[in-house]
Amino acid sequence: MADLFQPDPWAGNRESDRRQALLPVYSYQRSPQRDHDVLWPFGFTITATGKKKYREIGAPWPLIVFARGEGKTANRFWPLFSQTKNPILESDFYFWPLYKYNRAHAPPLDRQRTRILFFLYSDLIEKE
Numbered sequence: 001m002a003d004l005f006q007p008d009p010w011a012g013n014r015e016s017d018r019r020q021a022l023l024p025v026y027s028y029q030r031s032p033q034r035d036h037d038v039l040w041p042f043g044f045t046i047t048a049t050g051k052k053k054y055r056e057i058g059a060p061w062p063l064i065v066f067a068r069g070e071g072k073t074a075n076r077f078w079p080l081f082s083q084t085k086n087p088i089l090e091s092d093f094y095f096w097p098l099y100k101y102n103r104a105h106a107p108p109l110d111r112q113r114t115r116i117l118f119f120l121y122s123d124l125i126e127k128e
Helices: none
Strands: 004-005 020-022 026-030 034-039 044-049 054-060 064-069 073-077 081-085 091-093 101-106 109-116 119-125
Touching: none
Parallel strands: none
Antiparallel strands: 004 020, 020 026, 026 034, 034 044, 044 054, 054 064, 064 073, 073 081, 081 091, 091 101, 101 109, 109 119
């Protein structure tokens, strides 16, 4: 196992950013823009952003996800259900792949697609 301390090379202010990892068990990242924790091998993740007031919890990510924040909401318990929404996109499924719904609403376009059993039934509505 390795214990690593290093600044985030992609961040604007390297002095205030910090990453730590105890591989393969745990890692975290701290910066003014984002905090991110991962607990392996269980896939437990926590992500929080300060400016957008966003928080996401996954256990194990990406199968189970709950997210809340300005502009985004997500609930996923794959394969039973998922509901994800932001100001432009919306995506739902229930008993995947039994029912799947997607919507993109970016004026002047409004596109909705409903599918049952992948392509057994597909309905696409596009409005301008």
